[in-house]
Amino acid sequence: MNILILQSSPRAKGNTAWMAEEYKNAAEAAGHQVTLVNVSKMKIAGCLACEYCHGKGNGACIQKDDMQELYPLMAEADVLVLASPIYYFTLNAQIQAPIQRMYSVNKPAKVRKMALLVSSYSPGVYSGAVSEFNDICGYWSVENTGVVTAKNDEQKTEATKQKIQELVKKL
Numbered sequence: 771m772n773i774l775i776l777q778s779s780p781r782a783k784g785n786t787a788w789m790a791e792e793y794k795n796a797a798e799a800a801g802h803q804v805t806l807v808n809v810s811k812m813k814i815a816g817c818l819a820c821e822y823c824h825g826k827g828n829g830a831c832i833q834k835d836d837m838q839e840l841y842p843l844m845a846e847a848d849v850l851v852l853a854s855p856i857y858y859f860t861l862n863a864q865i866q867a868p869i870q871r872m873y874s875v876n877k878p879a880k881v882r883k884m885a886l887l888v889s890s891y892s893p894g895v896y897s898g899a900v901s902e903f904n905d906i907c908g909y910w911s912v913e914n915t916g917v918v919t920a921k922n923d924e925q926k927t928e929a930t931k932q933k934i935q936e937l938v939k940k941l
């Protein structure tokens with residue numbers, strides 16, 4: 771399957787980047803084609819709610835920023851993986867912007883399965899992110915293959931790596 775991973779931590783060698791790499795490695799070992807994008811390095815603005823996309827734009831967003839690079843990747847993906855650090859009890863802003871900019875096309879055309887990878891410092895801070903993720907899977911009518919979380923003492927560990935490998939087996 772064609773897998774797109776959106777990784778949203780600005781820390782290139784951080785915990786979320788590690789989780790995304792582990793997912794990529796496991797998926798490639800299983801024969802999938804994987805594209806890993808660091809959305810925190812892209813200039814993606816929030817949705818303007820101008821409704822141009824649902825009118826004259828005919829599905830195209832009026833804002834011409836780095837989201838133009840992501841739209842075709844989103845359109846071709848069979849599996850979408852969101853990888854984000856927890857910022858203030860939820861997914862970070864860098865990943866919210868591209869998700870919300872999908873408003874122009876409503877949903878990624880081919881995506882059938884999704885997964886969520888999240889890292890944090892503290893335990894028990896995932897309910898907001900997981901709730902949003904579950905709701906998006908429902909709204910887009912895609913299979914929710916699950917969530918792997920990693921708090922401080924679970925980061926870059928063999929146990930977390932194994933959980934990520936189990937997630938990949940659900941594809």
Ligand SMILES: Cc1cc2nc3c(=O)[nH]c(=O)nc-3n(C[C@H](O)[C@H](O)[C@H](O)COP(=O)(O)O)c2cc1C
Nearest residue numbers: 779781784785786855856857858859889890891892
């Ligand atoms: C702006 C900001 C907000 C954060 N908010 C939380 C939080 O609410 N709860 C928490 O446990 N950790 C929080 N953290 C810590 C990060 O989630 C944690 O260090 C995470 O592993 C960072 O991932 P990274 O290494 O991929 O950047 C925050 C970090 C930053 C920079």
